[in-house]
Amino acid sequence: MITEKVFTALALSFPGTEARPHFDRTGFKVTGKRMFATYLDKDNTANIFLSTKEQALFCQMDAKHIYPVPNKWGEKGATTFELNGVAIELVTEALLSAYNEILKKKK
Template identity: 35%
Template sequence: MADADMLRSLALSLEGASEAPHFDRAAFKVRRIFATLAADGLTANFKFAPDEQQFKCEMLPHAFSPVQNAWGRQGWTTAVLSELEEADLRDALETAWRHALPGRRRT
């Protein structure tokens, strides 16, 4: 079962990643934000391409759901950390991180 400490550790292990405050959340970014952690540490948001979002939500519907606004239509996806195994969390972070790397076009 994943938790906030695991997310923070995995996110910061990605090349070039840093943590900074973002409103009431902790944001993880390279060139731009690829994931945020809720203040209560129970959920996180990830920036996926829309097709990646759909796949994650279909494969693990108890864990992933689109953010319920225009951000969700752009691929931002909420995950309930306690519903993820470490491998699922690592994959979500790496997927989102790749979109934030310098030289990548926005999706």
């Protein structure tokens, strides 16, 4: 199980990242740029913003605990990770991928 403390430490481990309130969630963004993930305490889930190709790959790896957000954001790559059941290695890899996408888009 990945706790809020562990997820926050993972998300903030990348250079130039910060946590900010985002509605009922905590958002994680590259400072001065877009968000790459959010965390929701009440159900211990994270939404990680992947490319649609990467979303498909992660969903195949653990379809029970990783799935597209059920709305328009999900169609654009926003992916829910149920942190009570997903492997920390998958979450770490997804966060790195989402973080790198933000850096690429702003260059």
